[in-house]
Amino acid sequence: MTEELFREDAKLLTCEATVTAVTGEGFQLDRTVFYPQGGGQAGDRGEWVLADGAVLQIADTRNGKLPGEIVHVPGPGQEAVLAQIAPGQRVVARIDALRRQRHMRFHTTTHLLCALIPKPVDGCSITADYARLDFHMNEPLDKEALNAGLARLVAEAHPVRHRWISEAELDANPSLVRSMSVQPPRGLGRVRVLEIEGVDLQPCGGTHVANTADIGAVVVTKVEKKSAMTRRVVLGFAEPAAG
Numbered sequence: 001m002t003e004e005l006f007r008e009d010a011k012l013l014t015c016e017a018t019v020t021a022v023t024g025e026g027f028q029l030d031r032t033v034f035y036p037q038g039g040g041q042a043g044d045r046g047e048w049v050l051a052d053g054a055v056l057q058i059a060d061t062r063n064g065k066l067p068g069e070i071v072h073v074p075g076p077g078q079e080a081v082l083a084q085i086a087p088g089q090r091v092v093a094r095i096d097a098l099r100r101q102r103h104m105r106f107h108t109t110t111h112l113l114c115a116l117i118p119k120p121v122d123g124c125s126i127t128a129d130y131a132r133l134d135f136h137m138n139e140p141l142d143k144e145a146l147n148a149g150l151a152r153l154v155a156e157a158h159p160v161r162h163r164w165i166s167e168a169e170l171d172a173n174p175s176l177v178r179s180m181s182v183q184p185p186r187g188l189g190r191v192r193v194l195e196i197e198g199v200d201l202q203p204c205g206g207t208h209v210a211n212t213a214d215i216g217a218v219v220v221t222k223v224e225k226k227s228a229m230t231r232r233v234v235l236g237f238a239e240p241a242a243g
């Protein structure tokens, strides 16, 4: 099991850790700030700095075959530094902060969309350049109205926080369940819920900004009819691409 530092503090960019496993897929650590692809959100990229100063580029992060395994996938080449990686080795793991910030801004915006469009979600993809969210519905969506709604929720600066609740707590609070747009997975004993104060509450394991004001200029770039019962909302950044 890897300690998932990103679940408790999405602002953590770096951590010291120990290599616990080396496999054909990649490398595992005892603890990490790297988010593995999941819940629609892309996996983190970044680098590891070894004790002698050598740097290993990490191109992607995935869930491993067993629950709780997080696999850091190295980028191509790098044979010399790859040969140094072995269990027990200490590294400093550091994510690509700009890319992760873009994931967090988009991801938090998808929660705002869930509040603006109270329909079931049947697909989600969050990358550094765009995000898309598919809603199970056949009514048309108004792009300008959605953008006005997003701009209002960002300007209102709602705090964003997560907490863990037990399944018993969930069962004892029917009002909590009613306000959730997604039903949580059962059987794990506890559920991580993400609350945007006064706006949205739903189970979510992803990374988010701490306040809707931190989302900044994210806009709906496209609304598409994907099928008779699917409307797709595509998000982009209103400011020019960084770098």
Ligand SMILES: [Zn+2]
Binding pocket: 107, 108, 111, 194, 204, 205, 206, 207, 208
């Ligand atoms: Zn989320």
